[in-house]
Amino acid sequence: MLHKNLIAGEWVAGDASANINPSNTHDVVGEFARANADDVRAAIAAAKSALPAWSQAPILIRHAILKKTGDEILARKEELGRLLAREEGKTLPEAIGEVTRAGQIFDFFAGEVLRLSGETLPSVRPGVGIDITREPVGVVGVITPWNFPIAIPAWKIAPALAYGNTVVLKPADLVPGSAWSLVEILHRAGAPAGVVNLVMGRGSVVGQTMLDSPDINALTFTGSAATGKRVALASIEHNRKFQLEMGGKNPFVVLDDADLEVAVEAAVNSSFFSTGQRCTASSRLIVTEGIHDRFVAALTRRLGGLVVDDALKSGTHIGPVVDEGQLRQDTDYIDIGRQEGARLAFGGNRLERATPGFYLEPALFTEATNQMRIAREEIFGPVAAVIRVKDYDEALAVANDTSFGLSSGIATTSLKHATHFKRNAEAGMVMVNLPTAGVDFHVPFGGRKGSSFGPREQGRYAAEFYTSVKTAYTLA
Ligand SMILES: NC(=O)C1=CN([C@@H]2O[C@H](COP(=O)(O)OP(=O)(O)OC[C@H]3O[C@@H](n4cnc5c(N)ncnc54)[C@H](OP(=O)(O)O)[C@@H]3O)[C@@H](O)[C@H]2O)C=CC1
Numbered sequence: 328m329l330h331k332n333l334i335a336g337e338w339v340a341g342d343a344s345a346n347i348n349p350s351n352t353h354d355v356v357g358e359f360a361r362a363n364a365d366d367v368r369a370a371i372a373a374a375k376s377a378l379p380a381w382s383q384a385p386i387l388i389r390h391a392i393l394k395k396t397g398d399e400i401l402a403r404k405e406e407l408g409r410l411l412a413r414e415e416g417k418t419l420p421e422a423i424g425e426v427t428r429a430g431q432i433f434d435f436f437a438g439e440v441l442r443l444s445g446e447t448l449p450s451v452r453p454g455v456g457i458d459i460t461r462e463p464v465g466v467v468g469v470i471t472p473w474n475f476p477i478a479i480p481a482w483k484i485a486p487a488l489a490y491g492n493t494v495v496l497k498p499a500d501l502v503p504g505s506a507w508s509l510v511e512i513l514h515r516a517g518a519p520a521g522v523v524n525l526v527m528g529r530g531s532v533v534g535q536t537m538l539d540s541p542d543i544n545a546l547t548f549t550g551s552a553a554t555g556k557r558v559a560l561a562s563i564e565h566n567r568k569f570q571l572e573m574g575g576k577n578p579f580v581v582l583d584d585a586d587l588e589v590a591v592e593a594a595v596n597s598s599f600f601s602t603g604q605r606c607t608a609s610s611r612l613i614v615t616e617g618i619h620d621r622f623v624a625a626l627t628r629r630l631g632g633l634v635v636d637d638a639l640k641s642g643t644h645i646g647p648v649v650d651e652g653q654l655r656q657d658t659d660y661i662d663i664g665r666q667e668g669a670r671l672a673f674g675g676n677r678l679e680r681a682t683p684g685f686y687l688e689p690a691l692f693t694e695a696t697n698q699m700r701i702a703r704e705e706i707f708g709p710v711a712a713v714i715r716v717k718d719y720d721e722a723l724a725v726a727n728d729t730s731f732g733l734s735s736g737i738a739t740t741s742l743k744h745a746t747h748f749k750r751n752a753e754a755g756m757v758m759v760n761l762p763t764a765g766v767d768f769h770v771p772f773g774g775r776k777g778s779s780f781g782p783r784e785q786g787r788y789a790a791e792f793y794t795s796v797k798t799a800y801t802l803a
């Protein structure tokens with residue numbers, strides 16, 4: 328069956344592209360239609376004409392559609408989790424966790440529809456009243472990456488719809504299956520024609536046509552810094568609101584006084600779970616010298632016990648890398664690390680398994696410095712470098728010496744250091760004795776410096792991007 332694009336409420340065919348399972352490249356997950364530029368323009372036009380009715384729709388209708396969508400996602404989390412693990416390569420428990428998060432996000436924003444509010448203030452002028460209200464921004468373009476195939480579309484589409492906007496979604500070409508399922512659920516849940524449009528296909532065609540359209544009023548993007556820059560430049564050109572979530576080079580600090588077990592578990596999760604393919608993953612483990620050798624020994628032992636295998640197999644801890652291109656990027660960086668003089672203390676080899684897939688042993692470097700490319704550039708794979716430092720002050724300085732600022736973590740039993748780190752880490756999110764990755768669905772998500780641009784995503788803070796504030800003055 329060809330999975331078609333959804334444009335103006337109709338399923339529209341297009342050139343078929345095969346969605347391949349990275350755990351087994353002989354396994355075709357499904358055939359998905361690729362949209363062309365005309366399809367994209369039709370989707371944008373449909374979103375524009377659906378906007379007036381949707382933005383005025385009774386809030387109970389908007390609430391019901393989002394709630395129904397969230398409930399169905401949660402009811403089908405095992406099945407959708409299998410699809411996600413099969414197309415992206417994260418393990419089945421990780422994939423079911425992501426689907427669950429997507430369902431919870433829809434439920435959360437279904438609730439937000441009923442909590443929309445404004446403010447009434449007195450004016451400095453006698454007899455004048457002021458109302459401050461929020462209105463939809465309009466047609467929202469959503470461009471998403473491959474590493475969270477359902478959660479990222481969910482955390483962009485749910486608030487867009489809750490606040491009365493219409494949507495054109497372009498999911499990553501590598502993983503259209505989960506996005507297609509999400510849109511199909513929304514369609515059946517009653518989203519009117521044109522309110523949610525799905526245009527699958529390549530970024531260079533589908534994404535670029537969205538960037539070039541004067542009729543997209545706001546664009547929300549997650550992906551690489553290079554594409555983020557294109558989104559920014561095109562959006563400025565079109566006077567469009569935009570929001571970018573890009574890379575990370577997140578530090579995880581381990582202090583002498585850390586609980587070793589807590590530190591190792593948080594580091595393994597931060598650096599290697601989800602195959603290191605999270606913008607919140609930690610690829611810099613900054614360790615003070617009193618615990619350094621014990622930490623490296625314990626971490627290496629732990630890595631030796633991890634199973635890298637088919638994402639759907641029970642007992643797999645780390646699934647495959649998403650595709651051949653990303654695998655090449657990971658192994659290139661492993662070579663770069665060696666050439667730069669870091670010591671490969673564990674792993675880094677390509678692995679053969681029962682089925683042909685993109686399997687890579689987790690790679691741990693030691694004796695790295697923060698100036699090396701492996702410590703400065705986003706790798707986006709199961710590769711981490713340990714940087715030895717003297718004390719907390721040096722650890723904090725190294726942690727902040729990066730052009731990114733998404734997430735930051737520390738393992739310590741010292742309240743003083745934990746408190747100081749929370750205040751002084753130059754990142755949008757700080758974790759104490761917890762992994763740098765794996766965030767809640769109901770609180771703000773986003774970073775600083777080169778990691779993010781624009782208002783925060785998720786939770787109530789999402790309203791900043793998806794609404795436009797109006798201040799009205801009335802002479803009574
Ligand atoms: N912050 C994060 O969460 C992520 C960071 N990355 C980083 O980016 C690197 C490369 O990954 P990649 O998937 O290529 O990232 P991209 O930035 O290319 O992809 C993100 C999204 O942008 C789309 N896109 C690509 N080109 C354009 C364009 N000209 N106009 C509009 N949209 C476009 C992509 O489409 P399509 O893929 O269909 O061509 C995809 O939907 C990774 O190795 C990693 O370092 C990647 C993913 C997520």
Ligand SMILES: O=C(O)CCC(=O)C(=O)O
Pocket residue numbers: 474475549604605606607608763764765766
């Ligand atoms: O760590 C998380 O839970 C979210 C990570 C994420 O959003 C990303 O990698 O794009």
